[in-house]
Amino acid sequence: MKVVVIGVGQVGSSVAHALAEDHEVIAVDKNPDRLDSVRAETDVLTYEGDGARLEVLKTAGVPSADLVIGSTSDDRSNILICSTARALCESTFTIARVAETEYLATWSQLREAFNVDLMVGADHLTARSIVEVAGLPTARDVEYFGQGRVVMAEFTIPEESPVAEATVQAINLSDGVNLVAVFDDDQMEIVRGKTHLHPGHRLLAIGKPTQVERFGSKLAPEARLKNIRRVLILGGGEIGYQTARLLEQRGLEPRLVEIDSERAQTLAQELPDTLVLHDDATNPDFLRQEGVADTDLVVSALTPDERNLLTSVLSRELGAEQVLSVVHNGAYEPLFARSGIDVTVNPRREVIEEILRHTRARGVEKITFVGHEQGEVVEVELDDDSPLAGTPLEDAAQAIPHNFVIGAVIRNGDVLTPRGKTVLERGDHVVMFVDADVADEVLEAI
Structure with a gap:
């Protein structure tokens, strides 16, 4: 397959790298340093130029491409790139990365609106992942498959777990759940009957949601398993807003903290079942006053990542039951883990x-x-x-x-x-x- 990736920042370069081994990939960007970086790490062809220009698209081979991905930092450019690519070749599949939720909403309701085959919105995907994790409190990563019928959950094996050092065949798994992989930071292996479950390692389970949740309670019986009801969202940006909206759709009434007064007023109008609080989420006195210690889940969705780390650690120290933090820079994720943060979600990875x-x-x-x-x-x-x-x-x-x-x-x-x-x-x-x-x-x- 011939793939043209236009815009090779962190997302575009990762996609190009992932596809290059099995496909012919051409990377396009206005920034020569980015192209040099991609060439140094990945076997791709590169072309320097503005991907929104017709001549650049033609020269980069878009008319004969099977797939064109618009991954620049500008939503309009990505939509223009994809619609132009479709005009150059009707059989080309196009993917536009967008940040503005309104574009995504319009495309979802009227697919012909932009002449784009697929729109991918990082904020919506991130919010969806946050809400999925909220449904399985003991897991550190959760993904649903088959329209919610099957769940994949990643657990950390606690030191005091009753299954620590046991073999898989010895723990009497109930029907409805399978253990498929065990791993640490260095290696990963497929689970067999004789596989030992070492403390600190991470374990991947797949099965029916109720059965996987029960396995989580068996893995860490001291964990307080209950339905997430009290959610506090720190940050009223697009991810915070989308998370609150999805939680409302599930019948919850979250609280959301936003420091900007105008943004807080807007959110209060658009989120009828969310209590919007105008305050500074990095203020420990405010967090204590708002009862963080009695909160089932704190979602830290601030920018930059350094502020998220601060509020996440504060929430943890003040007694929050579970803390989930949005981390934009993947290199920071180990730091969050070492700081005791339960779960991180990376928008770029989504x-x-x-x-x-x-x-x-x-x-x-x-x-x-x-x-x-x-x-x-x-x-x-x-x-x-x-x-x-x-x-x-x-x-x-x-x-x-x-x-x-x-x-x-x-x-x-x-x-x-x-x-x-x-x-x-x-x-x-x-x-x-x-x-x-x-x-x-x-x-x-x-």
Whole structure:
């Protein structure tokens, strides 16, 4: 596949790097330093120029491209790039990255409005991930598949956990949940029956949401498992606003703190079920007064990341039950973890995952990365040609070139827990874990 990535900042360069191994990638940017950086790390062709100009698009090979990604820092330029690319070649699939929610809302209601095949909004994706994590309090990362029927959750194994140092086959997993991978900062491995669960390592579980939640309580029985009801959002930017809006849709009444008075008034008008507080979220006296210690979840969605770290640590020290922080710079995530922050969400990673989902093999419904992109969890629909269909799984898996684990199967709306004797069928949606280095080969084979 021929891919043209226009705008190679952090998101664009990451996408180019991820696609370059298996596709012909051309990177376009006005900044020569960015292009030098991309060439130094990735095997791509580069072209210097303004991607919003027709001649630049023609010279960069857009008329013969299979996929064009507009990933500049300007929403209008990205929309213009994609609509122009479609005019140059009707069969080209276009993806526009946008920050302005209004563009995303208009496109969602009227797909023909901008002549763009896919719009990706970082703020909306980030808010959606925050709300998903809020639904599983003991997990540090959560993704839903199959329209919410299946959940993937990442847990840290506590030192005092009753399963610490046990083998997987010894912990008597209930039906409805599979353990698929265990990893730390250095390595990741597929779970087998004899795999030991070491304290401090992270564990990936896939299954029915209720069963995965029960497993989380078994992993850390001292954790206070309850429904998240009292949510405090620090920061009324677009991510904070979108998070509050999604929580309202789930019947919650969050509180939101915004320091700018005009913005606070606007938010109060647009969020009828959210209590908007005009104050400084970095003020410990204010946080104490607002009862952070009695809050189920604090969402820190400020900018820059340094302010988020401050408010997150303050909230933790003041007794917040769980703290989730938005981290824009991925290099800071280990610092947040060492500071005791439960969960971090990276907007750039959310965008990258959404874009890459549309570049994978036919049938891929969703993809998410885990463990510093060491592994992938993918939802795939099986067709008639799949070697996994029609044969017991333990035999069918021999036809796939690399190891993988199927965590759950969705068939006609029901969730099945696969075992070796399970026979998969055409139309089944399988949620599987695979090593990122061999993911493309596995997906092509399936």
